[in-house]
Amino acid sequence: MKKVSVLILTAVLILTATSLALGQGVLKVATEAGFMPFEYVDAETGALLGFDMDLIREIGNVLGLEVQIDNIAWDGLIPALLNGNYDCLIAGITITPERQEAVDFSDPYFESVLTVVAKTGSGISNLDDLAGKIVAVQINTTGDFAASDLFDAGDVKGVSRFDTVADAMQAVIIGAADAVVIDLPVAEAYLEANPTGALKHSGPVSDNEFYGIAVNKNNKELLGQINSALATLKAQGIYDAIYQKWFGGM
Known part of the structure; x- marks a missing residue:
């Protein structure tokens, strides 16, 4: 009985916290700002920038809510949402x-694929080339899942997991890993921001995957509002303008 009571109380607290936040005209959002061009911290101003950041702020505008965004660890995003600390998550999920x-x-708001990033001249250009190699990934991402499947099948030597994309890339640069499996737009943005020529990406190596904004299962009302706002932004051309801003040159 105590366990049931605790579960009920937890659910009530989550619903209450969410209702209070939205009732005060605030949409509390969490992200992990190491996933350029979707979310990153501007080095000069400290502002959170990126495709996702623009999109969630425009969703807030449609809903008439002030958007407050916190930058937290990737692995803590879903637990923080389930604990009622945030109303939603947007982080290239x-x-x-x-x-x-x-x-x-x-509803999905972005379509992506995975790619392989390796040292220029390494001869690594697809997943098959990872045989016997050590693969670096950001922990609990689809790149991690893909690399783990390869490891379980005996197709790669090992998987090194890192908290951030930058750390995974650095592992390849210093020779601690042979390649990174990562989302293609993120690989392109990283290589554009770090044009040393030391690394290259292979192009698509997976089926398409889709990003969504995560919401607590107890908050169907907010989920519906976000989907409605997404549809409005697409109908008004605002979504296309944001997309062009961040991906028009890629």
């Missing part, structure tokens, strides 16, 4: 069946 068991997702 791929919609997967496993994640859908824990949270609800908005």
Whole structure:
């Protein structure tokens, strides 16, 4: 009985916290700002910038809510949402069946694929070339899932997991890993921001995957509002303008 009571109390607290936040005209959002061009910290101003950041702020405008965004660790995003600390998450989060068991997702707002990043001249250009190699990934991403599947099948030597994309890339640069499996737009943005020529990416190496905004399963009302706002932004051409701003040159 105590366990049931605790679960009920937890659910009530989560719903209450969410209602209070939205009732005060605030949408509390969490992200992990190491996923350029979707979310990153401006080195000069400290502002959170990127495609996702522009999109969630425009969603807030449509809903008439002030958007407050916190930058937290990637691995803490879903736990923080489930604890009621935030109303939603936007962080280039791929919609997967496993994640859908824990949270609800908005309608997809971005389509992506995975790629392999390796040293220029390494001869690594696809997943098959990773045989016997050590693969670096950001922990609990679809790149991690793909590399883990390769490891379980005996196709790679090992998987090194890092908290950030930058740390995974650095592992390849210093020779601690042979390649990174990562989302293609993020690889392109990283290489554009670090044009040393030391690394290259292979192009698409996976099926398409889709990003969604994560919402607590207890908050169907907010989920519907976010989906409605996304549809409005697309109908008004605002979504296309944001997309062109961040990906028009890629």
